[in-house]
Amino acid sequence: MNRSAADQIIVALDGMAPEQALAFPAAVPELRWVKVGLELFVAGGPAVVRQLRNQGKRVFLDLKFHDIPATMAGACRSATRLGAELITVHACAGHDALAAAQAAALEASSDASQPVPKLLAVTVLTSWETKRFAAQLAIDEPLESYVPRLARLAAAAGIGGCVCSPLEVAALRAAHPEPFALVTPGIRPAGSAPGDQQRVLTPAQARMAGASQLVIGRPITAAADPRAAFAACCRELETS
Numbered sequence: 001m002n003r004s005a006a007d008q009i010i011v012a013l014d015g016m017a018p019e020q021a022l023a024f025p026a027a028v029p030e031l032r033w034v035k036v037g038l039e040l041f042v043a044g045g046p047a048v049v050r051q052l053r054n055q056g057k058r059v060f061l062d063l064k065f066h067d068i069p070a071t072m073a074g075a076c077r078s079a080t081r082l083g084a085e086l087i088t089v090h091a092c093a094g095h096d097a098l099a100a101a102q103a104a105a106l107e108a109s110s111d112a113s114q115p116v117p118k119l120l121a122v123t124v125l126t127s128w129e130t131k132r133f134a135a136q137l138a139i140d141e142p143l144e145s146y147v148p149r150l151a152r153l154a155a156a157a158g159i160g161g162c163v164c165s166p167l168e169v170a171a172l173r174a175a176h177p178e179p180f181a182l183v184t185p186g187i188r189p190a191g192s193a194p195g196d197q198q199r200v201l202t203p204a205q206a207r208m209a210g211a212s213q214l215v216i217g218r219p220i221t222a223a224a225d226p227r228a229a230f231a232a233c234c235r236e237l238e239t240s
Contacts (some may be wrong), residue, residue, distance in 0.1 A: 005234035006032045009061050012217035018044030022051050028227045035215055037062040046082055053083040064122050066090035069097040073104035080108035080117050088163055091121035091150035098157035118161055118181055121154030123147040126165045126186040144231055148175060166201035173210030183217040203233050204240030
């Protein structure tokens with residue numbers, strides 16, 4: 001699928017108070033997509049999503065649902081009714097829960113006349129690195145095989161894509177062609193600090209590896225000129 005550079009970038013509004021998050025899009029008129037995560041959603045509730053939608057922004061609701069099938073289905077049903085177009089679920093919830101979540105989202109989009117959302121399965125959070133992952137979770141399987149296994153589980157359950165480290169994109173794209181979505185946090189433009197992300201690539205590197213959309217937060221939101229920072233990321237994608 002061909003997308004404009006602006007459509008490929010999802011700006012994470014993490015760390016903002018609700019009033020800051022709602023004011024931010026005015027600073028970057030070209031902004032198309034925003035990510036609402038746990039911190040912002042807990043502070044501002046569903047109203048934040050509704051108000052961002054009323055501003056014409058497309059919303060990636062990143063709450064990483066992980067529960068029993070009925071609860072995940074209910075959560076995805078409610079998220080769809082809010083108008084979220086990307087919704088995260090944990091792949092390790094298992095096939096039945098993932099399938100129930102997908103079915104509920106499709107049903108809710110029809111009933112509420114909302115856009116059909118794409119559910120994204122979270123495989124392994126990008127803050128993990130291999131040694132800590134094995135030591136703290138007692139999972140001996142290497143990340144390079146554990147992540148693809150969870151992606152296969154999600155795809156088999158009908159989930160439309162995954163959230164993954166940019167370093168995992170190429171291998172996952174080879175196994176899961178478009179329209180299966182690969183949305184990648186851990187994106188840092190050249191010269192940016194990695195922050196709390198352990199596995200990072202530049203926007204151009206991630207897109208060339210096969211990423212569908214890129215999640216970029218502080219390199220844009222904390223920039224002295226967020227609009228210029230967003231435009232620089234777009235130019236990098238357009239010229240890659």
